[in-house]
Amino acid sequence: MKKNLLLVLLLLLAPTVAAAAAAAAAADTAEPKPGLTVEAIRIEPAAPGPDTLCKLSVTLRSTGTKTASALGFKVTVDGKELAVYRNELVYKPVEPGATAEIRLHNFWSSETGRPFPAGGKMNVEVTLTEARWMDVKTENGAEVWTPIGPVEGLPKSKTIAVIVKKSTQ
Amino acid sequence: MKGLGLLILAILAAPGAHAADPTGACGPLRLRHAETAAGLAFRHDSGKSDARHLPETMGSGVAFLDYDGDGWQDLYVVQSGAFPPDGSSRGADRLFRNRGDGTFEDATVRARISDRGYGQGVTAADADGDGDTDLYLSNYGADSLLLNRGDGTFEDGSARSGLNAGGWSSAAAFADADGDGDLDLYVARYVKYDPNSGVFCGDFATGRRDYCDISLFEGESDLFYRNKGDGTFEDATRAVGIGTSAGPETGRGMGVLFVDLDNDRRPDLYVSNDMNPNLLFHNKGDGTFEDVSLFSGAAVNAEGKAQAGMGLAAADFDGDGDPDLTVTNFDAELNSLYRNLSEPGNVMFEDASNSSGFGPPSYNLLGFGLVAADLDLDGDLDAYIANGHVFEHPKWDSVLYAQPDQILAGDGRGRFENKSCALPEGPPQVGRGLAAGDYDSDGRPDLAIQNSGGPLELLRNETESGGTWLGVVLEGRAPNTAAVGAKVTLSSGAGRRQVRWATAGDSYQSTSDRRLLFGLPAGEAPKELEVAWPSGRTQRLVSPPTGAYLTLSEPR
Numbered sequence: 134m135k136k137n138l139l140l141v142l143l144l145l146l147a148p149t150v151a152a153a154a155a156a157a158a159a160a161d162t163a164e165p166k167p168g169l170t171v172e173a174i175r176i177e178p179a180a181p182g183p184d185t186l187c188k189l190s191v192t193l194r195s196t197g198t199k200t201a202s203a204l205g206f207k208v209t210v211d212g213k214e215l216a217v218y219r220n221e222l223v224y225k226p227v228e229p230g231a232t233a234e235i236r237l238h239n240f241w242s243s244e245t246g247r248p249f250p251a252g253g254k255m256n257v258e259v260t261l262t263e264a265r266w267m268d269v270k271t272e273n274g275a276e277v278w279t280p281i282g283p284v285e286g287l288p289k290s291k292t293i294a295v296i297v298k299k300s301t302q
Numbered sequence: 303m304k305g306l307g308l309l310i311l312a313i314l315a316a317p318g319a320h321a322a323d324p325t326g327a328c329g330p331l332r333l334r335h336a337e338t339a340a341g342l343a344f345r346h347d348s349g350k351s352d353a354r355h356l357p358e359t360m361g362s363g364v365a366f367l368d369y370d371g372d373g374w375q376d377l378y379v380v381q382s383g384a385f386p387p388d389g390s391s392r393g394a395d396r397l398f399r400n401r402g403d404g405t406f407e408d409a410t411v412r413a414r415i416s417d418r419g420y421g422q423g424v425t426a427a428d429a430d431g432d433g434d435t436d437l438y439l440s441n442y443g444a445d446s447l448l449l450n451r452g453d454g455t456f457e458d459g460s461a462r463s464g465l466n467a468g469g470w471s472s473a474a475a476f477a478d479a480d481g482d483g484d485l486d487l488y489v490a491r492y493v494k495y496d497p498n499s500g501v502f503c504g505d506f507a508t509g510r511r512d513y514c515d516i517s518l519f520e521g522e523s524d525l526f527y528r529n530k531g532d533g534t535f536e537d538a539t540r541a542v543g544i545g546t547s548a549g550p551e552t553g554r555g556m557g558v559l560f561v562d563l564d565n566d567r568r569p570d571l572y573v574s575n576d577m578n579p580n581l582l583f584h585n586k587g588d589g590t591f592e593d594v595s596l597f598s599g600a601a602v603n604a605e606g607k608a609q610a611g612m613g614l615a616a617a618d619f620d621g622d623g624d625p626d627l628t629v630t631n632f633d634a635e636l637n638s639l640y641r642n643l644s645e646p647g648n649v650m651f652e653d654a655s656n657s658s659g660f661g662p663p664s665y666n667l668l669g670f671g672l673v674a675a676d677l678d679l680d681g682d683l684d685a686y687i688a689n690g691h692v693f694e695h696p697k698w699d700s701v702l703y704a705q706p707d708q709i710l711a712g713d714g715r716g717r718f719e720n721k722s723c724a725l726p727e728g729p730p731q732v733g734r735g736l737a738a739g740d741y742d743s744d745g746r747p748d749l750a751i752q753n754s755g756g757p758l759e760l761l762r763n764e765t766e767s768g769g770t771w772l773g774v775v776l777e778g779r780a781p782n783t784a785a786v787g788a789k790v791t792l793s794s795g796a797g798r799r800q801v802r803w804a805t806a807g808d809s810y811q812s813t814s815d816r817r818l819l820f821g822l823p824a825g826e827a828p829k830e831l832e833v834a835w836p837s838g839r840t841q842r843l844v845s846p847p848t849g850a851y852l853t854l855s856e857p858r
Contacts (some may be wrong), residue, residue, distance in 0.1 A: 176334045184412070185453075186371075186372075186452075186453050186454035188371075203847070203852075205537065205622060210518075215373075215402070216402055216403075217373035217374060217402055217743065218373075218742075219850060220743065220745070220849060221373070221850060221851045221852075221853065222850050222851070222852050222853070223853045224853060224854045224855070225853075225855050226842065226854055238371060238372050238373040239370055239371040239372050240372055241370070241372070241454075243400050244401065245403065245405075245407075246403075272842075275832070275838065275840035275841065275842050276617055276840070276841045276842070276857050277841075277842045277844065278841070278842065278843050278844065279844040279845075280844065280845060298576060
């Protein structure tokens with residue numbers, strides 16, 4: 134009796150288990166959803182000292198099939214937001230399936246209200262807050278950029294910890 | 303009859319006709335003194351002495367630039383100092399770094415600013431094409447080129463650059479004049495002035511000296527330097543066809559700008575001269591220029607008379623897509639507006655100073671700095687003029703040494719209304735250099751004003767227009783990394799077309815924010831933004847967003 138009951142139960146559950154397994158297999162092989170990710174952050178000099186002007190670049194990776202652009206960023210250094218990015222959009226192209234290095238603004242390793250980190254590390258977080266897919270084509274010799282729609286799945290962030298030097302020497 | 307006209311002009315232009323506008327009856331434009339709150343403690347030292355040397359009353363300039371690349375507009379302020387110049391710290395210029403919180407800090411020492419010449423003008427541009435903003439300093443005496451090292455400091459590149467202008471340089475401007483991709487330089491020079499000449503000017507009865515009339519001095523020839531592309535320049539003044547011999551009929555250059563006047567995508571050259579006809583050189587496209595000054599209609603006024611040209615600006619005031627030319631002049635002269643009638647290859651202007659309403663309010667004033675900007679964000683370009691006499695005791699009772707500035711609101715069709723009622727409270731100054739820049743990056747153009755022997759002023763624009771704005775940052779291909787010479791057109795759904803040109807050096811001895819700002823009235827959405835890049839490529843953005851600065855890169 135118990136054996137029959139177990140068999141019935143297995144038969145009842147089988148479609149559900151099979152569906153779940155199929156879904157898992159499909160997820161493994163499906164194309165990633167079109168989007169942008171922050172792949173890397175680069176800072177020069179690599180180990181800044183106090184009162185040092187730092188150059189900041191970010192590498193974005195596209196998994197889309199169209200050019201992405203109109204990129205909005207938020208940057209924080211040791212948790213302090215750099216306000217300059219609040220009303221800026223960068224119209225550099227991130228080509229389909231490719232990476233693009235975007236040069237952002239320089240920042241000082243110490244600033245009013247943001248002292249030079251005492252702990253030997255400076256945390257820099259770059260968030261891609263918004264972007265748009267663009268249709269880019271040539272019309273009468275001009276390159277025409279037409280926005281198609283927003284890149285979904287944003288914001289995306291990355292943080293790096295920069296080792297800092299205690300002095301500029 | 304002419305006397306009646308002058309009387310009416312004098313009444314219209316009375317210095318006391320302006321006042322602050324706390325009630326808003328003057329319109330939405332709001333400018334507020336912000337120099338103290340911003341921590342800008344600078345006072346121009348003219349070096350005024352009992353001898354009353356002429357250079358003491360002519361300077362100096364100011365520049366908005368982002369020297370450290372942090373996205374905020376910093377300020378470079380030119381100092382003059384002792385005259386004759388003695389190289390002391392009295393002549394040390396100042397660099398104020400924008401902290402991004404509405405305040406500035408003095409970064410002169412940290413940035414290793416070294417110029418101690420008797421300062422006149424400052425032109426900010428990427429002279430060596432390495433991606434950061436350098437400084438050309440026009441002095442009485444040797445000029446200086448300060449090269450930005452990209453790490454927040456500058457080094458003196460004067461000696462190795464080949465830029466060897468001496469004499470009395472007033473102002474300078476950069477552009478890729480020969481189309482080879484790098485920035486060339488034009489230096490406007492004023493007069494040959496010898497501090498030991500012993501000439502007496504002033505009141506013979508009392509023995510009181512005043513500054514001399516410049517008709518007593520021979521003009522100094524201007525200079526054109528070709529960028530050789532290796533970080534050095536060569537004097538090509540005569541080779542490119544713009545050599546002018548020094549003498550009473552030429553020279554006395556005060557202001558200079560490069561802009562494409564005839565829409566052939568090549569920068570032409572306009573120079574304002576004091577008491578000499580202004581110069582207009584058409585760029586022939588083969589690395590040389592043609593002097594079309596007198597035929598152009600922009601050299602003299604409608605009566606055929608040369609005026610005392612000081613500062614200048616080029617902007618599309620009448621909305622027809624080409625740059626009109628404006629020049630500030632002496633008192634008892636009208637400031638000039640030359641309406642552009644050019645076609646490709648044919649540079650032509652008409653003097654519309656009177657009919658446009660641009661000139662008459664200036665009759666009792668002596669204009670120097672001049673910028674075109676949409677101050678009230680209504681979609682039409684306005685003009686701000688910094689005024690101040692050169693003589694401490696001007697000839698007419700109705701004319702003063704310290705003078706109020708002026709705001710002329712444009713209607714987008716080439717006509718102006720005096721809106722000086724929107725000037726902030728404060729004593730009149732002896733205005734000289736003037737630059738526009740959005741130091742708080744809120745989309746509203748602010749103003750920095752240098753006053754001879756007076757304080758640096760920063761006017762924060764607090765206009766609530768009800769509309770919106772759009773800013774453009776151009777990143778050109780090296781070596782012209784700021785895309786100097788680019789033309790940007792914003793078309794809106796209302797059929798309005800606004801045009802801006804990327805320039806490096808204009809107004810009087812000054813440089814404005816290189817970002818290009820567009821105001822948009824309420825309900826007016828942008829339809830398309832077009833950039834005609836210096837390389838010849840054209841880029842269009844359909845339905846650009848508003849309320850933001852858009853950074854565009856020159857396509858490859």
